[in-house]
Amino acid sequence: MDVLTLLKKDHKAVGALLDRAINCEPEDPKLRDLAREIEEALTVHAAIEEKYFYPALKKRAEDSEDKVDVFEAYAEHDVVKHLIALLTSTRARDERFKAEVQVLSEAVKHHVKEEESTIFALARELLDAKELNSLGATMERAKARLLGDASSEPRRSARKPVRKKAA
Numbered sequence: 001m002d003v004l005t006l007l008k009k010d011h012k013a014v015g016a017l018l019d020r021a022i023n024c025e026p027e028d029p030k031l032r033d034l035a036r037e038i039e040e041a042l043t044v045h046a047a048i049e050e051k052y053f054y055p056a057l058k059k060r061a062e063d064s065e066d067k068v069d070v071f072e073a074y075a076e077h078d079v080v081k082h083l084i085a086l087l088t089s090t091r092a093r094d095e096r097f098k099a100e101v102q103v104l105s106e107a108v109k110h111h112v113k114e115e116e117s118t119i120f121a122l123a124r125e126l127l128d129a130k131e132l133n134s135l136g137a138t139m140e141r142a143k144a145r146l147l148g149d150a151s152s153e154p155r156r157s158a159r160k161p162v163r164k165k166a167a
Contacts, residue, residue, distance in 0.1 A: 002129070003052075003053060003133075006140055015109065018104065018108060022102060036088065046081065056131075080111065086100045087104055
């Protein structure tokens with residue numbers, strides 16, 4: 001799968017999770033699980049973009065405006081990470097929570113819109129089909145590693161890798 005298809009698939013999945021969360025009330029018990037799913041999906045997505053996709057574009061971008069677009073994407077990730085921290089904090093759910101979910105959703109949807117237009121166009125301009133496919137395969141493997149193989153072990157957070165004990 002090419003990198004743009006992989007990222008679009010992630011965008012769609014995260015959008016669906018955010019829509020479900022927006023429709024929950026702050027005291028809904030499903031909300032904590034949704035918040036964890038959103039956090040995991042966005043954390044993994046941002047990690048693979050920041051490690052592979054954005055650096056590939058930044059390396060190839062010769063125009064300063066193109067570089068600004070890539071750095072803007074990094075900045076938007078920072079905003080989303082801050083909002084995720086609010087969403088997944090251990091504080092009690094209150095009236096602010098619904099607003100924070102809404103703001104996170106709006107920030108993610110804005111980022112997705114810009115990324116799928118500006119950044120994807122830049123990727124198509126700077127990378128050929130072989131590179132897009134190779135990058136997609138690399139990012140798909142990295143995503144699988146971060147999420148763990150769901151068929152053989154439980155999912156784990158991308159932020160807290162499980163350390164295996166020496167035999």
